[in-house]
Amino acid sequence: MDFRFTEDQLNLREAIRDYLAGEHTPEVLRRLDVEGGRDAAIWDGLIGMGIGGLLVPEAQGGLGMGLIEAVLVAVELGRANVSEPIADTALVAAPLLGEEEQAKIAAGALKVALAHPINPWIADLDSADLVLGGGGAHSAPTDPAPLDTVDPLRRLFAPIACPADDTLLDRAALISAAQLIGGAERMLELATDYAKTREQFGQPIGSFQAIKHHLATVAVKLEFARPVLWRAAYAAQQRAARTPIHISHAKVAATDAAMLAAETAIQVHGAMGYTYEVDLHFWMKRAWALAGAWGDRAWHQRRIEAAVIGGGMTIGPETTFASELNHG
């Protein structure tokens, strides 16, 4: 029993975080907002960092890593509010595709959109080469018509009918939860930084308890959402029987943390938070978007309820971790 990341995992996280902090700044988000949301140079940079091949076996030109690493990277993608379809393509679709597609994804030469009946739309269909859904992958249609959405950097399209695929749903929900956690962390930082510099009554507003308590409450929510996410990643990596329940818990916890962070951050920013000029809105809107994607809070809570109240799943060491207590 050792609930820590390895040195290599922590180094990977730091490398991705540093890269995105330097290359994927709020100024980039503002440029993308004007120019239409996507930039080949950003995609190439993410591929150059190895994210494309993160989950692709080494034989196909990838790094051969697992879902714990994928979740750590997805948190950083959320923290930087990356909008390229890298999470769906590399962190969700790649391990579910064949060797040929995996090699292309590792090289940055293939983009995948994800279809599932749980979503009333499909993201990034315009840039996709393939659509992956229940029943396999198909060529993406040409020139789909975009929907009008709240997140200026997210592109949504009318859905493509396909059967449900539980593994796809679970993987996508896990990676969405990770991005929500990253976004929540960033919103807490944005609000905290603002509270340190904005002065009223002759002092920084962050010296007032009303502001402190708001932000501390977000810190608590985040602190107790993160290990739920990590456990879900571990369970998915081990293909443990209770993985779907653990992922649902992660999605609910991450959604709650992100929604609380978003509302708290706008409140701490005061009227400035209500402007387009302050960067906060990019993360806030992404939180709203990901909160509803791949099963909303109600859907995931129902799945937990079915196990806990309907199915008699107990709580404690028999179920908290991946395997059975007396396994082996």
Place this chain on the structure above:
Amino acid sequence: MDLEYTPEQNAFRAEVRAWMEAHVPRTPLKTLEGREGYDQHVEWERTLASGNWGMVTWPEAYGGRGLDLIRWLIFEEEYYRAGAPLRANQNGIFLLGPTIMEYGTDEQKARFLTPMAKGEVIWAQAWSEPNAGSDMAAIRSRAVRDGDHYVISGQKTWSSRAAFADWCFGIFRTDPESKRHKGLSFILLPLDSPGVTIRPIRQLHGETGFAEIFFDEVRVPVANRIAGEGEGWNVAMATAGFERGLMLRSPARFQAAAKRLVALYKEHAATASPAAHEAVLQAWMDAEAYALNTYAVASTVIAGGHIGAEASLNKIFWSELDRAAHRAAMSLLGATAELRTLPDGSANIWQEGYIFSLSGPIYAGSNEIQRNIIAERLLGLPR
């Protein structure tokens, strides 16, 4: 990351389980807040000690087993699984013990730790004063040096266990000219010392739980001081850290409550409000999250890390989780919630638990103080 128990950990669990099944009293003990129940709980401490289960993480030299925090979590899981009684010596083993381990002399360790682990000496806290609650640095009770003794005068309040306990630990002003955090010292003394008067305080539920302690020129040897004269504040902050941190409220406690809450919900599902339904699931998820976080922190501590202000995150989470879970239970019980004894003759443990849960966000430093600590020390906001 390896979230599997090792064969050795599973064997340890089996050992604890077998011992608990053989020794945990079949009938619930009377309340710890009354004389009879207190004596029963002290007896249980001694039974635990007879199995060498007093404090498994302590070194063997002091009555422990020298085990790591993961084993401690396993021990606690089995403790709650067996429905074992509350720990009468919680103040000693979870707060003062770790403090002496860190700041005490070898002589003090030998003198105080083993009797603590064996349940021979039960400890009370003597920190708060009528005008020093959240603002603990406003302490006025003084300890005046007289040769190799201190002469203590003043008043402490909200002292848990003080009505029946043997000794107390607290901070006193040893430098009469000092202000605030300076000039305080951490001192231990027997509650049957001449000049000590104890007045139990009747609590919300009608029982006496904590007490006031009056000191009228009580003579205490200087050897009973932990760490240097004037260093009491730092020692007390370390003790407070233990209190808010990992050990005081182990996750098994809340997992056990969540399990009972789900069972209660099933009995009352037909009449449950949507809010109670939501709260039951939230309590289950939060108890699970608390366990996961505790295992993560324990893993870090085992690897040499340490908990500082992060303990405040913990204290807020478990205390608010506990209150919400019991509030949900009261809602599920509807009009039955007001009965202290249920029609089947059993005690209404949800009502007792709800009343107790209301103290959680207050004791061990109010949650408002914890939020200040998080904001200032973890987020870096200005004072």
